[in-house]
Amino acid sequence: xxFYSDDVWKAELNARGYRSTPQRQKILxxxxxxTQGNHLSAEDLHDLLKNDGERISLSTVYRTLxxxxxxxxxxxxxLAEGHKHYELNRxxxxxxxxxxxxxxxxxxxxxxxxxxxxxxxxxxxSGYHVLDCQxxxxxxxxxxxxxxxxxxxxx
Numbered sequence: 001x002x003f004y005s006d007d008v009w010k011a012e013l014n015a016r017g018y019r020s021t022p023q024r025q026k027i028l029x030x031x032x033x034x035t036q037g038n039h040l041s042a043e044d045l046h047d048l049l050k051n052d053g054e055r056i057s058l059s060t061v062y063r064t065l066x067x068x069x070x071x072x073x074x075x076x077x078x079l080a081e082g083h084k085h086y087e088l089n090r091x092x093x094x095x096x097x098x099x100x101x102x103x104x105x106x107x108x109x110x111x112x113x114x115x116x117x118x119x120x121x122x123x124x125x126s127g128y129h130v131l132d133c134q135x136x137x138x139x140x141x142x143x144x145x146x147x148x149x150x151x152x153x154x155x
Contacts, residue, residue, distance in 0.1 A: 012071060023049075023056050027064050031074060031088045039077060039085035039107060077136070089132075097134055101141035103148075 009028060010020040030048060034040065040048070046061045065086055068074040075089040077098065083105065097115060099108040116133050123130045140148070 012073075016071065018067065023054070023060065024064050024067070026054060027061070028068065028073065031068075031086065034088065036109075039087045041083060041085050045086070075132075075134075097137070099137045099139065101144055102138050103140055103144040106141050106143075 006020075006025070009025065013020050013024075026049065027045065030045065031040070042058065042061050042065055045065070046056070046058045049056050049061070065074065065076075069076045069086070072089055074086045077085045077087065085107075096109045096111050099110060100106070112135075115135055119133045120130055122128075
């Protein structure tokens, strides 16, 4: 089931002065059908589109991603230093957080009600209305840690 119907998508674009193009629609559809927990970089998305026979430049992919983030349809995540990834934005429906390995980039999603509760409490006491809540934890996964601590062979 689509999170954003074609009619809602077109109306939202028109209201903001943009056109609904087949390429924009295809990119949004990819994110709508992406398995939860998967995130795509612009390059990953470009490769998917090319493999599907779509003739689209990487710069068009970047422009479309930035538009979808600006419109609040996608969420931009910096999962590793300098590497942005994107996921469908489902504010307030799907609070989840990310644990990212800084060496291999493996990303795990998790939910934790205490984080949401603490954030909501702080927002309430400060007079804020929460639109979204996400926490990014950076570390080194067990695979990378074991590879880094493995004894090296003598020369």
